Amino acid sequence: MIEIHLILLFMIAAAIVAVEARDLLSSVVAIGSVGIGLSLAFLILKAPDLAIMQLVVEIMSLVILVRATMRQDLPFSMSGRWVFNTFSTVLFMCVFLGAAYIALKNIPLGGGDFGIASGVYLREAIPATGAKNVVAAITSNYRLMDTLGEVAAIFTAVVGVMAIARRVGRPR
């Protein structure tokens, strides 16, 4: 498992570069390399579905960042209120790390109630649904409500963006 640690180190380094770089284009490229590293990590952890999805979404977000939002005239300030900013950043990091510690400590790995459900899925998903991909069998048969909610969330996001970001408002 040395590869996953190497990729994690690479992602952390790229994230630090993305935060610290003065040039916006360098930051965007560094964010893209973080995403590519995440895709490789999914691939190493044997989740090719997630790897494909992460790859295409990363390309999409990179293109959107470069083409649509990266301008020279964006308001960007590095000065002022640094005490409050630093304090709120440290506070948020503490809260986030504490919550993540509690949540990750309570995940039962390889046992408990989750183990029962995943065992049933692994045994019965392929014969019951006729799919060869267990992930697709779960997301489009057992957990179709989740997929429906995901599609509803995407649809709401699209409608919201198109309502807010349209060019000319409708005359009243």
Added chain:
Amino acid sequence: MIQKGMSVIVKTVTKITLGFILLYAVYISLNGHTGPGGGFAGGVIVALSFVHIMLVFGKEMALKRLRSYVLRGLTCAGALIFLYAATVKFSGGCVPFGAFLEKSVSCRLFNSEITLPFCEMLIIGAGLFAIFVALVLLSKSDRYDSE
């Protein structure tokens, strides 16, 4: 900053490869039942191919090919068909047109192998490209450029 499209080489290669990119998107989304892939990834590839057209040929060309109301219509149609197919699957193929559609026909028509990934591909592809178009048209330099 924004040119009206790229060079002749890029335009020619784009004309050749665009169909293959769309074909690959359909393959990815319909292959989700037997291999890695799925409707979401296929939809993002569709959106990326239209973004590709827009970057290569300029935004007038892309928007002439694919109007804004077409995007909205595709997204809404995909969402409605997805909702209907999911309802059919929840109810075991009976509701809501159970009176004049056979249960087996309904189940075969609104299956999770083809219909659901295809609708998801429509929603994600048209929706993400619509978001891209909205963000591009919103940015300042383009607005001054086109007026």
